[in-house]
Amino acid sequence: MSEPLVRVWQEEIVIPTYLTGDPDKNPMFFEKRVYQGSSGVVYPNPVIEKVYDEKTDKTYTGLFLENAYLKIMILPELGGRVQMAYDKIAGRHFIYYNQVIKPALVGLCGPWISGGIEFNWPQHHRPSTFSPVDFSLEENADGSKTVWINEVENMFHTKGMAGFTLYPDKAYLEISAKLFNRTPLPQTFLWWANPAVKVNDHYQSVFPPDVNAVFDHGKKDVSSFPIATGTYYKVDYSPGTDISRYKNIPVPTSYMAIRSGYDFMGGYEHDARAGVLHVADHHVSPGKKQWTWGNGDFGRAWDRNLTDEDGPYIELMAGVFTDNQPDFSWLMPYEEKSFVQYFLPYRELGLVNNATKDILVSMQQAGDLLTVRVFVTSPQKGLVLRLFHDNRLLDQTRFSATPEDLFVRTLPVAPGIRARECRLAGRRRRGKRAAQR
Template identity: 45%
Template sequence: MKKNLIIIFLFIFLYPAVYNQPNGEVRIWKDTLTIPTYKIHDPDVNPMFFRNQSYQGASRVIYPYPLMDNFSNIKQDKTYTALYLENRYIKLCVLPELGGKLFYATDKTNNYEMFYRQHVIKPSNIGMLGAWISGGIEWCVFHHHRASTFMPVDYKLSENKDGSKTIWIGEIEPRHRMKWTIGLTLFPDKSFIEVNVKMFNRTENENSFLYWANVATHANNDYQIIFPPSVKYATFHAKNSFSHWPVTREEYRGNDYYKNNIDASWWKNHPDPVSFFAFDLKDGFLAGYDHGKKAGTIHVANPHIATGAKLWEWGPGERGSMWDTKVLTDNDGPYAELMTG
């Protein structure tokens, strides 16, 4: 059985601009990228068979993967394989050694970073297998925060008949032996990234799966998250707490703060870490917009397939900002996650 999903990431900008690249062509190439990286010591060669723990509402089954939780404060330059796509509007970089993360995408018309761009690799003990890094787009396949998000994946570079070019990444995951592959495509003279998601159940067994694109964006007091106008309510992970959207009028997750007519669409209005899922999503987009930079990012997909949209943020308060401005980065500041799938 195979499932396909095509999604599109667009740049938002408020003025026309054209930047020349010869014949509007798309370039694709493989190179290296050197990034300061905090060292993780080698994991135990014997995978942990079982640990009676919950991970985001699921059993934390680690086997047959290694547990990567032996962190250090040793920072040193490390050179990674880097895959690049570029046209007259966009330049993007994918790191196959770090789970196929879309590491950055730059709008060449205004130098806006479409996604949260890290200048350091600083893992922390957040993932299913321990090591997890923030920034860019994390491809969450089969299980939320994919188990192999900090591990190498396969890749292939393709040139297409219409002049577009595609970076393919993917793997066969060892737990259920299912396969996923994701293609990122740029077209000549078009200012969007097309993402083609394919998931395969290669086995004779029925297996559950999910898919989320964990899209990190730079956030500040001018940053606003935009659910479709038809979204009137938001909910928490297990649908055990609801609020009006965008202006909250009720307690949310036991927090009376949200009774005070809070405009929850603004990053600055959440003092602590929080999640809001769009309830009963009918329209196929989710966006974030920086009013100060007059630029932003929008995700567009078939709403009958990509049925979810979510805001997650650490928040500007002391407890949350410790994580996204100190634990997970050195100097790249806070971020929000616009998750969709």
């Protein structure tokens, strides 16, 4: 009997872990405590204020999803976070993989760890980020498999569920979230998916081409983007510094995109020629954020606080129902909100110009040569790509592609034509009748 196209299973795994102290037995009321720009109230959640320096091997329950393209590991004992996301084609972790559980007292209730994908809900750095949640494994009729995590959080008694799904022929991780207010009163919440990404001097954040400015928390300050020309986070970036590149940001810094009409954001490692994208409907998920500890002594000290050997990272955060922090949304009595987010690895494209969960495109120019690259997350046949300049068709080509092999088209263009002035249009052919319309 052949192996199933998608596998889901539960397995005990051992991870080196720095242990934490016991929770304070007395509830913490601190009504005026501020955390991430908003209330730091955590009652009735317990607070832990001790992390030990000794490391020991600890056994965890690992929940695994795997298909031909990806392998995912989720840890329900640590808030249901995605601890590992591996690209089998490229042979690399497309999400920062921290091989040790090394908490620092960063979270709302104390311990917090770097790496993976954390889900910040109903407050930033989630009260249960270091606590166990319920889970179940599901096999679907279409051959896909899902890991569900679920909790009723203690602060507002709202219910949050996230379903992690792999499909047989798709090179992306789908995350379906459902948030439900079980109470007769309106309740506040926020939801930011918080993936970590490995960085070095070759790393560059990938924001959509219409992002020309970024805000900090609460929109108190603004900077042009990607080239900063003024002072931002007390750093003078004049006469011009590319702050999409990790190496150029020396201090802890956040920035959030202003009004993007695109559905994607991500990051690219130029040395590895590979990256990661988040894709979601920008009307539902407008939040596009980068956070770094900074490429300096302070940042390197925090690297040592949070990992033993895996080095620096940044957070590429994706928020729903808001484009800034600490903005909150409302759940009316007995209301449910649901939405879908996608995370996917990609290769060779460099900075992406546009993307859906199915197709990613980039367009780059060197002199009078224009190169278009197309990456797909599932086998695609009968695609048609058109290149326009001033509404004039410059090129049309038909092709097929797979996640293993991207499509590349290089063509000469007349002097004076620039890539930024061109646009791409594409469709899938559906027989002669569709092609003639």
